[in-house]
Amino acid sequence: MRISVRANILKEVRLRCQSLGANNNSGYRQEFEELNDVGKEYSTRAGDLVANREKNRYPLVVPYDHSRVKLSLLDLQPHSDYINASYVPGGCTERDFICTQGPMRSTMADFWRMVCEQNVKIIVMLTALKHKDVVLCDQYWPQERGTVSYGQVQVTTVSCKRGPDYFINTILLRQRGCPGERVITHYHYTLWPDMGVPKDAASLCAFTEHVRQHLDTLPLLGPTVVHCSAGVGRSGTFVTLMWLMQLCMREIRPDVRAAVEDLRRHRVMMVQNLEQYIFVHQCLMHWMSGGTAEPQVSSVQSQASAPWGHNHHHTSSKRPSRGNRSKKHRQDTAQHTPQARAQGSVEQLLNPANLLRRLLPASRHNT
Numbered sequence: 001m002r003i004s005v006r007a008n009i010l011k012e013v014r015l016r017c018q019s020l021g022a023n024n025n026s027g028y029r030q031e032f033e034e035l036n037d038v039g040k041e042y043s044t045r046a047g048d049l050v051a052n053r054e055k056n057r058y059p060l061v062v063p064y065d066h067s068r069v070k071l072s073l074l075d076l077q078p079h080s081d082y083i084n085a086s087y088v089p090g091g092c093t094e095r096d097f098i099c100t101q102g103p104m105r106s107t108m109a110d111f112w113r114m115v116c117e118q119n120v121k122i123i124v125m126l127t128a129l130k131h132k133d134v135v136l137c138d139q140y141w142p143q144e145r146g147t148v149s150y151g152q153v154q155v156t157t158v159s160c161k162r163g164p165d166y167f168i169n170t171i172l173l174r175q176r177g178c179p180g181e182r183v184i185t186h187y188h189y190t191l192w193p194d195m196g197v198p199k200d201a202a203s204l205c206a207f208t209e210h211v212r213q214h215l216d217t218l219p220l221l222g223p224t225v226v227h228c229s230a231g232v233g234r235s236g237t238f239v240t241l242m243w244l245m246q247l248c249m250r251e252i253r254p255d256v257r258a259a260v261e262d263l264r265r266h267r268v269m270m271v272q273n274l275e276q277y278i279f280v281h282q283c284l285m286h287w288m289s290g291g292t293a294e295p296q297v298s299s300v301q302s303q304a305s306a307p308w309g310h311n312h313h314h315t316s317s318k319r320p321s322r323g324n325r326s327k328k329h330r331q332d333t334a335q336h337t338p339q340a341r342a343q344g345s346v347e348q349l350l351n352p353a354n355l356l357r358r359l360l361p362a363s364r365h366n367t
Contacts, residue, residue: 005251010288012253017281025278031257032277038264042066051079055110057101060268061230067266069098071113083110084231086267087223090239091246097239098223099267101231102127102137109151111140115184116153116175119222124211125188126238127228136194136229141171141186152176158183163210165191165203187211192234195272197279201286208241209287236263236270240280248288256280 020027046052047062056062062084063069069085083100084107090096098118102125103111115123127136142148142157149155156172169186189207191198198204215224228234240263244254260277263270271277 002251006248006288009248009251009253010285013281013285013288017285020281021278025274028278028281029274032274035257035261035264038261039064039268042265044268046079046082047084049079049082052082055082055104055107056084057104058230061101061232063267069100069114069118071110072117083107083114085114085225086231088239088263088266088270089243090224091243094266095223096243098225099231099235099239099270100225100227102227102229103140105138108138108140109153112150112153112155112173115225116173116178116182118225120225121182121184121218121221122211122215122224123184123186124224124226124238125186125228126192126226126234127194128190131194137227141169164206165189166207185214192228194229195233197237197275201279201283204238204241205283205287208238208245208283212242212245230269230272232267232269233272233276236260236267236272237276237280239263240271241283244280244284245287248284254284256284 020031042064043066044062045065046068047056053059063086067086067088069083069087071081071083074080085098085100087095088097088099098114098120100111100114114120125137129135129137129139140150141155143160145157145159147154147156152175154174154176156174158170158172160167160169162168167188167190169188171184171186172181173184174181187207189204191200191203211224226235226238240256240259243259244256247254256277260271260280271280
């Protein structure tokens with residue numbers, strides 16, 4: 001990231017945040033209220049079926065039909081393909097992430113089946129298991145070293161180490177009838193209250209940046225699973241921040257409103273409240289100003305550069321960095337005059353070629 005470009009982007013973001021925050025955050029409030037109706041035209045037939053209602057932790061948080069994750073059918077049982085989970089974009093494709101609710105006792109086997117079928121390597125958990133007496137997420141992995149079977153999937157916790165504000169679990173999966181095993185990295189960020197925001201932007205920025213760097217060191221893989229309790233508020237905030245970090249690394253001015261709007265076209269209520277919406281802006285300013293300290297965690301080796309640093313090199317066995325892949329994507333898409341997105345058209349919405357273009361400032365379309 002060139003220093004001059006970084007300075008210009010940071011200046012623009014600061015000025016915009018000052019404008020939005022004037023008069024008791026009136027600008028933030030107006031933008032957030034304008035997002036209220038986004039996605040209401042999309043159907044949720046599968047999640048509303050009587051057979052699937054009990055699989056939803058919260059009755060008002062149901063995945064859209066066009067973006068829901070479909071499991072394989074078990075023994076041709078109807079409705080066994082349903083899980084309350086949605087594909088959402090994150091800067092490279094329309095399926096960079098799967099945002100889902102915290103597993104319930106009745107859905108743990110489906111959750112691990114999804115992890116196996118979608119070739120997931122990283123799970124990001126952003127909620128405590130309980131708040132006072134309210135269960136926010138059921139314990140879906142062995143907390144201590146040991147093995148538990150969930151349906152056809154055997155889950156073994158190999159190690160649990162602590163980062164600055166989170167735990168990192170190394171989990172081994174074996175699926176019945178399938179040869180081999182796979183390793184999952186399970187991040188559990190513990191400082192995020194339900195329906196709120198962390199007290200410290202630096203903490204979440206450091207955590208998000210660490211996960212971002214870890215993703216860039218991995219070979220080509222499936223989506224990253226992100227969940228909180230409902231899979232919309234904290235999960236949406238995390239994915240928005242991760243996405244906009246990627247844009248900044250590509251020297252593209254981040255647009256929080258556009259990112260949240262796009263996420264809400266994939267999953268209902270993403271970035272659930274005004275406090276979370278404002279917090280994304282605060283985290284971006286903190287991160288861009290160089291305030292993120294690189295976490296010292298020995299359990300996950302990352303060779304990625306620090307924020308705003310030079311791109312690191314990968315061997316042929318590694319996937320190219322997201323920044324490099326998306327830079328080429330941006331150059332390719334910028335050669336054509338962008339077409340207006342047809343409202344309500346699921347086919348247009350899920351076209352990966354339009355992903356980055358939707359968040360480019362208007363001045364960049366013709367460069």
